[in-house]
Amino acid sequence: MNDFARKAGTALSALLIAVSTAVACTGAPAQAGVERHQSWQAAWTAAPQRASSGFEANWSEEGFSGQSVRQVVRPAGDGSSARIRLSNAYGTSPVRVTGATIAYAGQGASVRPESVRRLTFGHAVSADIPAHGTLTSDPARLNVRAFQPLVVTLYFAGTTGPATFHAQAYATSYRAQGDHLADASASAFTQTTHSWYYLSGVDVAGGTRKGDAVVAFGDSITDGFGSTNDANGRYPDELAERLAATGRPRPVLNAGIGGNLLLNDSAWYGDRSSARFRRDVLDQPGVGTVVVLEGINDIGFSESDTPTFKPAPVVSTDELIAGYRRLIRDAHAKGIKVVGATLLPFKNSDHWGEHAASVSNAVNRWIRTSGEYDAVVDLDRALAAPGDPDMLNPAFDSGDHLHPNDLGYTTMARLIADRL
Incomplete structure (x- = not known):
């Protein structure tokens, strides 16, 4: 075998190994590849504001501690996957998000159980929203349809301090003590407000x-x-x-x-x-x-x-x-x-x-x-x-x-x- 053929054979073997490895990997690397090539479209937003008492009672100044907050939004775009954007624009220290889910809305604070998707951030279930910064989730496989309400639930095991929020949501948000990220039922979410907290955007990909x-x-x-x-x-x-x-x-x-x-x-x-x-x-x-x-x-x-x-x-x-x-x-x-x-x-x-x-x-x-x-x-x-x-x-x-x-x-x- 001449030198050219030997080198070509070696290169072909390396390529086959690389392809086999890529096909076998169905975890984080594949998800990262999907994220890199998706074209994102904003489907819902809320403009962030600093914590204040507002026109009606809200939770922005007290923030959250060992609580889950469930927020209903209505996207205006379609897609086969979704991600959320969180804002700590007016926070002076990082805010730890212990966990997050997205799901189709039911009645009130309930969600459709088969639709619950656990969100990750850099493939971790917990992450910090930087002080004066933002945090974007990894993509979640979820068929989003325009005008079909979604529910985003955030759990804060620690204490957040005053929360960046949107004061006048004209939509009901819900709060529960403890971790109720995956709850389909609304029973734990006994407190309500008409503001959105930390949630500043929902984007979709795979739409038309x-x-x-x-x-x-x-x-x-x-x-x-x-x-x-x-x-x-x-x-x-x-x-x-x-x-x-x-x-x-x-x-x-x-x-x-x-x-x-x-x-x-x-x-x-x-x-x-x-x-x-x-x-x-x-x-x-x-x-x-x-x-x-x-x-x-x-x-x-x-x-x-x-x-x-x-x-x-x-x-x-x-x-x-x-x-x-x-x-x-x-x-x-x-x-x-x-x-x-x-x-x-x-x-x-x-x-x-x-x-x-x-x-x-x-x-x-x-x-x-x-x-x-x-x-x-x-x-x-x-x-x-x-x-x-x-x-x-x-x-x-x-x-x-x-x-x-x-x-x-x-x-x-x-x-x-x-x-x-």
Whole structure:
């Protein structure tokens, strides 16, 4: 045998051994290979906030100790596998997640037992969410369907301290003493709240649609204030359903934070828009479009005596326009299209006043006519009361003259879907 043939035979033997080994390995290496080659699409998100007491009781300031927290989410995308993202963005020390599961939701805090999947992190059942950081699970084989609710359960054997959370979920979360990760029954989960804790995202892979998710970015009107708890009546929910019903299914991700400001940070209402835009929009996997509906709190907080609205500097039209332009520039730099939504009418609300009226009209005029957005949806005119363009139509008013009700959110979704 010549030297070339001998070397070729040796190489062929090594290749056969490598292939046999790869086929035999069905544990962690194979899972890692799957993870490397999957194309992830964000299917659900919640914008993280620092711990605070909020509008209603929540568990963020006390955190968790020897407890399981079970959270119900409704993804807006399909896939054959799923992973979760956890955020400790406002934690000053690592948080140990002792275990986590994902499953199909049953009634209340119950889950469908055959669907429970134990989640791992780097192939370990326990892991730390770094201080000011994030943690992403390994993929779990689970057929996810849009609008089919999922339940994520986290168990914290130790003490977490104050928890990074999303205050206004308009969905019920549940808490139990001890490790109830795999419980199908809801019996141990006797405590409830309307916030989400540490959970900031659910991604899917293996679905049919890639790179065209829509992020709804804004304040409480995007977050869903005034919608019915556990009814998924926020406008981003309604938008996803409408797009699917008209044969144009796209994941819609809700990146609203109640009370959020375009120009200023708030201990209660999250980082200013420009500071969180990358985290909550640009870095979400598979995003193609963002709908921006923000600025009414910058205009209106200075008109109110509400303590949580302070500090509330008086802002000008030019300052707000500069803020919008920064978001548009950052989105376009990543190839993401931007839909500008005009601010809704809010006369007679606690945000209303002479300065607020003047600035909101000027801002809406710029949104309509500047040509700087890729598209514009005129929510202001569409939701105005007959005979008074400054007032929210009573048919769409949740009661505070600022936030829409369920019908108002459905109307917003229809208008935005038409522009998309």
